[in-house]
Amino acid sequence: xxxxxxxxxxxxxxxxxxxxxxxxxxxxxxxxNVEGRDYTLSPDRVILSDDAGADIKTLQYIIPKPTSTxxxxxxxxxxxxxxxxxxxxxxxxxxxxSRILPP
Numbered sequence: 001x002x003x004x005x006x007x008x009x010x011x012x013x014x015x016x017x018x019x020x021x022x023x024x025x026x027x028x029x030x031x032x033n034v035e036g037r038d039y040t041l042s043p044d045r046v047i048l049s050d051d052a053g054a055d056i057k058t059l060q061y062i063i064p065k066p067t068s069t070x071x072x073x074x075x076x077x078x079x080x081x082x083x084x085x086x087x088x089x090x091x092x093x094x095x096x097x098s099r100i101l102p103p
Contacts, residue, residue, distance in 0.1 A: 004029050
């Protein structure tokens with residue numbers, strides 16, 4: 001199973017990457033959807049939002065939630081534009097655990 005992460009510029013992305021590593025989930029790409037510094041532990045996986053191709057849009061994705069209302073609104077608009085043609089949906093940590101861990 002491979003997923004896409006959004007928010008390369010969020011410091012929260014490191015926590016998400018580490019969780020994926022603990023659960024042995026491959027990260028196909030980490031989308032950078034705003035200008036600024038990247039915080040990711042895997043800079044080789046970072047792609048710009050404009051470069052998210054059809055192959056990326058077929059994978060499930062995780063979006064770390066920003067803490068400020070203004071940031072959430074901006075990120076939601078940008079992600080909506082990128083994912084409007086996505087064939088997969090978001091995946092939650094609970095969904096990840098249920099797919100990885102036996103009942």
